[in-house]
Amino acid sequence: MPAAPPSRPYDAMPSGGSDFFTTRLENLVAWGRKNSLWPLPFGTACCAIEFMSSVSSHYDLARFGAEVVRFSPRQADLLIVAGTVVDKLAPVLRRIYDQMPEPKWVISMGVCASSGGFYRAYHVVQGIDEVVPVDVYVPGCPPTPEELMFGIIELQKKIQSGQLSRDTRSARFAASLPSLPTP
Amino acid sequence: MSTVAPGELAAPAERLRARLSTRFPDPEVAQADLPTIIARPEAWPGLAAFLRDDPEMRFDLFLDLAGVDNLRRPGRPSRFEAVFHLLSTSRNEHVRVRIPLEEGRPGLASVASVWPAANWFEREAYDLFGFDFPGHPNLKRLLCHNGFVGHALRKDYPAGQRWMCTEDDLMVPEFARRESEDADHFETVVVNLGPSHPATHGTLRIVARLDGEQIVEAESEIGYLHRCFEKMSETHTWNQVIPYTDRLNYCSSFINNVAYCKTVERMLGIEVPERGAIVRTVLSEFSRIMDHCVCIGANLVDTGALTNFWYLFQCREEIYSLIEACCGARLTVSYARVGGLSRDVPGDFVARCRRLLDSIPPLLDDVDKLVKKNRIIWERFHGIGVVTREQAIAWGFTGPCLRASGVGYDVRQARPYDFYDRFDFDVPVHRDGDNFARYLVRMAEMRQSLSIIRQALEILPASGPVDCPDWHVVLPPKQNVYHDMESLIYHFKWVMEGIPVPAGERYEWFEGGNGELGFYAVSTGAGRPYRLKVRPPCFPLMAAFEKIIIGSKISDAVATLGTLNIIAGELDR
Numbered sequence: 187m188p189a190a191p192p193s194r195p196y197d198a199m200p201s202g203g204s205d206f207f208t209t210r211l212e213n214l215v216a217w218g219r220k221n222s223l224w225p226l227p228f229g230t231a232c233c234a235i236e237f238m239s240s241v242s243s244h245y246d247l248a249r250f251g252a253e254v255v256r257f258s259p260r261q262a263d264l265l266i267v268a269g270t271v272v273d274k275l276a277p278v279l280r281r282i283y284d285q286m287p288e289p290k291w292v293i294s295m296g297v298c299a300s301s302g303g304f305y306r307a308y309h310v311v312q313g314i315d316e317v318v319p320v321d322v323y324v325p326g327c328p329p330t331p332e333e334l335m336f337g338i339i340e341l342q343k344k345i346q347s348g349q350l351s352r353d354t355r356s357a358r359f360a361a362s363l364p365s366l367p368t369p
Numbered sequence: 370m371s372t373v374a375p376g377e378l379a380a381p382a383e384r385l386r387a388r389l390s391t392r393f394p395d396p397e398v399a400q401a402d403l404p405t406i407i408a409r410p411e412a413w414p415g416l417a418a419f420l421r422d423d424p425e426m427r428f429d430l431f432l433d434l435a436g437v438d439n440l441r442r443p444g445r446p447s448r449f450e451a452v453f454h455l456l457s458t459s460r461n462e463h464v465r466v467r468i469p470l471e472e473g474r475p476g477l478a479s480v481a482s483v484w485p486a487a488n489w490f491e492r493e494a495y496d497l498f499g500f501d502f503p504g505h506p507n508l509k510r511l512l513c514h515n516g517f518v519g520h521a522l523r524k525d526y527p528a529g530q531r532w533m534c535t536e537d538d539l540m541v542p543e544f545a546r547r548e549s550e551d552a553d554h555f556e557t558v559v560v561n562l563g564p565s566h567p568a569t570h571g572t573l574r575i576v577a578r579l580d581g582e583q584i585v586e587a588e589s590e591i592g593y594l595h596r597c598f599e600k601m602s603e604t605h606t607w608n609q610v611i612p613y614t615d616r617l618n619y620c621s622s623f624i625n626n627v628a629y630c631k632t633v634e635r636m637l638g639i640e641v642p643e644r645g646a647i648v649r650t651v652l653s654e655f656s657r658i659m660d661h662c663v664c665i666g667a668n669l670v671d672t673g674a675l676t677n678f679w680y681l682f683q684c685r686e687e688i689y690s691l692i693e694a695c696c697g698a699r700l701t702v703s704y705a706r707v708g709g710l711s712r713d714v715p716g717d718f719v720a721r722c723r724r725l726l727d728s729i730p731p732l733l734d735d736v737d738k739l740v741k742k743n744r745i746i747w748e749r750f751h752g753i754g755v756v757t758r759e760q761a762i763a764w765g766f767t768g769p770c771l772r773a774s775g776v777g778y779d780v781r782q783a784r785p786y787d788f789y790d791r792f793d794f795d796v797p798v799h800r801d802g803d804n805f806a807r808y809l810v811r812m813a814e815m816r817q818s819l820s821i822i823r824q825a826l827e828i829l830p831a832s833g834p835v836d837c838p839d840w841h842v843v844l845p846p847k848q849n850v851y852h853d854m855e856s857l858i859y860h861f862k863w864v865m866e867g868i869p870v871p872a873g874e875r876y877e878w879f880e881g882g883n884g885e886l887g888f889y890a891v892s893t894g895a896g897r898p899y900r901l902k903v904r905p906p907c908f909p910l911m912a913a914f915e916k917i918i919i920g921s922k923i924s925d926a927v928a929t930l931g932t933l934n935i936i937a938g939e940l941d942r
Contacts, residue, residue, distance in 0.1 A: 228565055230572045230594055231938050232619035232701055235663065239689075239699075242682040257567040274514040275572060275593045277536040278564055298596075304612070307597035308521050308530050309513055328700055 212348055219263070219289065220342040221251040226262035226286070228279060231269030233296040233328040240331035247331075250338050259285040264341070265318070268328075270298035271311045283318040291321045291345070293337050296328050303327060381462065388425050402635075402875045403454075405465040410477040413468055417480040420455060420464070428455035428464055431484035431765050431909075433876075434491065435889045435902035436498035440524040442893055448472035451500060452889065454876050454904070458762055458776055461783050465876060476501030479508075486765025489912040497522040497599075512592040512941055514538045521600060528600050542576050542588035557585065560923065564593040568671050568927040571937030573911065575918075575926070582922045587915040591941055598942040602901040606867030607633055608707055610898065615701035617903060618939040621660035621882035623692070624653050626705035631786065632877040632888040633707045636870050639842060645709045645835035646787045651722060651825050652695070652704070654818040655688045658729065660882030660934075661769075661811040668808075668931030669740065672749050677736045684732045691721050707868060708843040709836030719826055726819055733815060740808070750805035754917055754929030757802055764916070765909030768884025770933060773810045774802035780880040792824045807932040842868050867896025881906050883934045905939040 227237050241247045241255060256262040259282045271279055283292070294314055297303035300323045302312035314320060321344060324337035382404035389396035389406070393416065397407040408416050420428045432454040439445035447469035455464050468477055479502035481488040492511040494500045499520035502508055510517065514534040519526050545559045563574035572593030578586040598617065602610045614629040615622040627649050634641065641649070666681035689699040694715050696704040704711055715721075740746050756766070761774035771778055779796040781789040797813035799806035836843045840859040849856035872894040878887040884906025891900040910933045918926040 231596075232616055234571070235619055236700055238663075238667075239682065239686065242686075243679045244683065244686040257565075270594060270596050272593060272595055273517075273531060273534045274539075274595065275564060276534060277539065278593070281536070282565055305596045305601065306529055307601055308526070308528060308532075309517075309595050309597050310531075330699060 213346075216346050216348055220345040222254075223250075223252040223264040223291075223338070223341075224254045224256050224262045225252050225264040225266050225293075226256050226259055226282070227266050227268055228282060229266075229268040230271060230275065231298065233268035233299070236328040236331060237266065237268045237295065237334065240334050245331040245335070247335065247338070250335060250342070252338055259283075260287065262286055263290050265290065265292045266295055266334075267292065267299045267314050267318075268295040270296075270303065270305060271314050271317070272309050273311060274309070276311050276317045279314065280317050291341055292318055293322045293324060293334075293341060294320045295324045295334060295337070297325055298327070300325065384425075385464065388423065389419075392419055392423075401465070401873075402877075403463050403465045405467055407467050407469070410468055410470060413466075414478045414480065414483075416466070417483045420466075421483055427457045427459050428462075429484075429762050430456040430458050430767075431480075431486040431490070432456050432463070432878075432885065433887055433889065433902065433904040434487065434494055435900070436494045436500060436522065437891060437900050438498065438522065438524045442891070442899060445469075449475045449498065449500070451477060451494065452874075452902075454887065454889065456885075458778055461778075463876070463878070470500065474501055475499070476503060478503055479505035481505055484765070485763050486909045486912065489908060496520070499523065510592075512595040514592065515540070521597065526600075528597070528604050540574070540576075540588075540590040542586075544578055544586045544588070545576055562923075562926075564590075569930065569935075570667050571935065571940075573930075573935060573937060573940075575915070575930075577918070577923065577926070579923060582924070584918050584921060584923060584926060587918055587926075589911060589915045591911060591937075593941065594937040595941040596938070598903065599901055602898050604897070606896045607870055607898060608863075608868065610901065611705065611707075612701065612703045615703055616938050617905065617942065618660070618882055618886075618907075618936045619700060620663045620936055621653075621656035622700065622702050623649075623656040623704060624660075624879070624881050625886065626703065627653055628877070628879040628881065628886050629888055630705045630707050631879065632875060632890055633868075633870060634837075635877055636873065636875050636890060636892060637707070637842060637868070638871075639708055639837050639839055641709050641837055642834045643788075644830045644833040645837075647825050647829045648710060648714055648718075648835060649705060650787050650789070651822050651829070652692065654822045654825070655691065655722075655725070657818050657882055658815045659685050659688050661815050664883070664931070664934040665736070665808060665811055668928070668934075669736075669746075671927050671931050673745060674739065674743070677739055680732050680735050684729050687725055687728060691718075691725060694718075694721065706836070706843065708839060709834075713835050719829065722822060722826055726823055729819060730816070733812065737812060747805075749925065749928045750808060750932075751803060752801075753804045753921060753925045754807075754932060755801070755803045756913070756917060758800075760913075761802065764913035766884070766913070767909075768881065768906050769810045769814060770807055770884065770910055772797060773799045773806040775800040780878055780885055784878075786879060788825070788828070789821075791828070792821050794821050794824075804928055804932040869894065869896065870898075876904075878904070883907050883910070883936070903939070903942055905942060907933070907935045907940050911935050911940055 247253050294300045299314050302310050322337045322341045326333050382398050382400050385404050386398040399405040420426045435452045437450040449470040451468045453466040491502045496510040496512050516534045516538040517532045557578050557580045559578050561576050563569045564572040574590040576588050577584045598613050614625040617625045662681040662685050666678040669677045693699050696702050756774050758775045761771050777796050777798040794817045797810045799810050845856035845859050850860045870892040872892050874891045876889045878885050887904030889902040893899045
C-alpha cells in the first residue's frame with residue numbers, strides 16, 4: 187500500500203471551482219470524532235467545580251467541540267473523571283465505563299484521579315488506571331480550565347492520528363484485575 | 370478575643386455542675402475551652418435526656434460526636450473516648466461531654482432517639498472506631514464500604530491499608546429487598562439515584578421507593594468521597610493539613626483554611642495582626658458568595674433554569690481572579706497559614722475588591738429578576754421540602770438551612786471572631802423553611818457579605834504585617850533564612866518537626882458556607898495533630914434529606930437536594 191498522504195481535510199479542499207476533495211475514510215471519521223466529543227463528566231470532587239468553570243461562559247469548552255455534556259454513559263464517548271475516586275466508587279466507575287459505547291476515551295482530570303494525589307490513604311484508589319484504561323492524564327490539583335482544554339486538544343491529536351488503542355500499560359493492568367464484575 | 374482565660378469559663382462550668390448535681394450524684398465537670406462533663410457510659414442516656422430537656426440546660430442541637438483513640442496519648446487511662454459537642458440554640462452555649470470507653474467492645478447507648486441528628490454521627494463512630502451503640506435503629510457502616518475490614522481511625526490501623534470493594538459490597542436498603550406490591554397500591558418501583566447522577570452534584574446516592582411519582586421510602590448512602598481527611602491529618606504536620614482542609618468544602622476553600630488555622634492559633638494562644646485578620650475576613654466573605662453561587666446556580670440548573678448558572682459562574686470567575694492574584698490558585702487556595710497568610714495581598718487588592726463590589730450586585734439582580742417571579746421556580750420551590758423550626762433543630766441543621774427555618778443562629782454574630790463584632794450586618798432569617806426560603810436566605814446573605822466586605826475594606830490598614838511575628842509558628846522571611854543562623858534554625862524546625870502546639874483539646878466553631886464548621890483538635894504537644902475531627906455542616910443536612918423527601922415527588926427531591934447544598938468533600942471528608 188502506498189504511504190497515506192498527511193491527514194489535513196481542510197487543506198485538501200481546493201480553493202477554486204472544484205467541488206470534491208480526497209482523503210482516507212478513517213481520516214474523515216477521526217476528524218469528525220475528534221471535533222464532536224461528547225463528554226460524560228464523572229465529577230466527584232473539587233475538579234468537578236473546575237470542570238463546571240470549563241464549560242461555562244468564561245472558558246467555553248464549546249470552542250473545542252466538546253460542549254455536549256451527557257450524563258448518560260450510553261450517549262457519551264469521552265469519560266472525564268474529575269476528582270478523587272475512592273474504593274467505594276471504583277465499581278461504579280467501572281460500570282459506567284463499560285456502559286459507554288465504543289469508541290470511547292478517558293481523560294483523568296487532576297492528580298487524585300491520576301495517582302491518588304496526596305490522599306495516600308485507606309479508602310482512595312491510587313489512580314483510576316487501576317480500574318479503567320486512561321488516554322490522557324491532566325495533572326493539577328485541580329487543573330485549571332486551560333489545562334483541561336490542553337488535555338482535550340492532546341486527546342484530539344490522538345484521535346486524529348487514528349491511535350484508537352488506549353494506554354496499553356494501564357489497559358493490561360485493568361484487564362489483570364481479578365474480580366471486577368461486568369454487567 | 371482569641372484565647373479565653375480560664376476564669377471566664379469558670380462560671381458556666383460551675384453553673385453546669387450545680388444544676389447537674391440536682392439530678393446526678395457528684396457530677397464531674399471540668400474546666401477546658403468548653404465546660405466539659407465527664408460521664409460513665411451507663412449514665413449517658415439519662416444525662417442526654419437531661420441535657421436536652423432541663424429548662425436550664427436546653428442543649429437542643431446535637432453538633433458533633435468525635436471518637437478518640439487514646440492508644441498513644443499519654444495520661445489517659447481508657448483506650449477510647451466518645452466526645453460529644455452540643456449547642457443550646459436558645460442560650461447560645463456549647464458544652465462538651467466526654468465518655469471514656471474501655472478496650473474490648475467499646476459501647477454506649479444510642480441517643481438517636483434523643484437527638485435524631487446523632488443517628489449518622491453514631492454510624493460514623495461505629496464505622497471508623499468500632500464503637501457499639503445498643504439501641505441504634507440502623508447501625509452499619511457509613512463512610513467505608515462493606516468490604517472494609519477493621520476500623521480506620523484506630524491508631525493501630527495503618528493509614529494506607531486498603532480493601533477491595535466490588536459491586537456486591539454496595540448498599541442495598543432493607544426496603545428494596547421486600548416484596549414490591551401490596552394490597553392497596555399498584556406496583557411500586559425502587560429507583561436508584563446516584564452516585565453518579567447529574568442532580569446530586571457530587572457522589573451521593575439515594576435509593577427511593579416510588580408510588581407513582583411519590584416517594585414513600587428513601588435511604589441515602591454516602592461515603593463515595595471518603596478521602597480519609599482525619600487519618601491524613603494525623604500523618605501530617607499542623608501546617609501540612611491546610612491543603613487538606615481546602616478540599617473539604619471546595620466551593621469555599623478559604624473559609625475552611627481560616628477556620629482550621631484559627632483553631633490552631635487559639636490552641637497556641639496567638640493573634641493574627643489586624644491587617645491579616647481583615648484580609649481573611651474579606652476573602653472569607655467572597656468565598657461565602659462563591660459557595661452560595663454554586664449552590665444556587667447548580668440548583669437552578671436542576672430545575673431547568675440554565676441562564677442563572679452562567680450569570681453566577683461569571684461572578685465566581687471574577688472572584689477567582691482576585692484570589693488567584695493573592696495566592697496563585699483559583700479553587701483550592703491554601704492561602705491561610707497558622708499565624709497569618711502565606712503571603713501578603715497584591716498592591717491593587719483594595720481596588721480589585723471594590724471593582725468586584727460594583728460588578729457582583731448587578732449579576733445577583735439579574736438572577737433575582739429571572740427567578741423570583743418565575744412560574745416554574747414558584748411551583749417547584751414554594752412549599753416544597755419544608756423543614757419546620759423544630760425539625761431543623763432536632764436534625765442538627767446550622768447555617769442558611771437553619772436560618773431559612775426561622776432560627777437566627779449565625780456564628781458570626783453568636784460568637785464574633787476576627788472583626789465581625791465591628792461590622793454592621795444582618796442575619797437573614799426566613800420562617801417558611803421551604804426551598805424558596807433557602808434560596809432567599811442565600812441571596813440575602815450574599816448581599817450582606819458584600820456589605821461586610823465594604824466595611825472591612827474601610828478599616829483595612831494600608832500596610833503592616835499579615836503574619837504574627839512568632840517564628841516558632843510562622844516561617845521566617847526567606848532572605849533571613851539564608852543569612853541568619855537563628856532564622857535557619859526556626860525554618861528547619863518548622864519544616865521538619867512542625868509547629869509545637871501545646872498538649873490539649875479544643876473545639877472551635879465558625880460560620881462556614883453552609884453552616885457551623887467546627888474543628889475538634891487534640892494535640893499531644895507533637896508537631897502533628899493527634900486527632901482532628903471536622904464538624905461538617907452538611908453532614909446533618911444529608912442525614913435529614915431522606916426524611917424531608919418522604920411524600921414529595923421525585924423531581925421535587927432533586928430541587929430540595931440542591932437547596933440543602935451538600936458538598937461531598939465535606940460530607941464524606
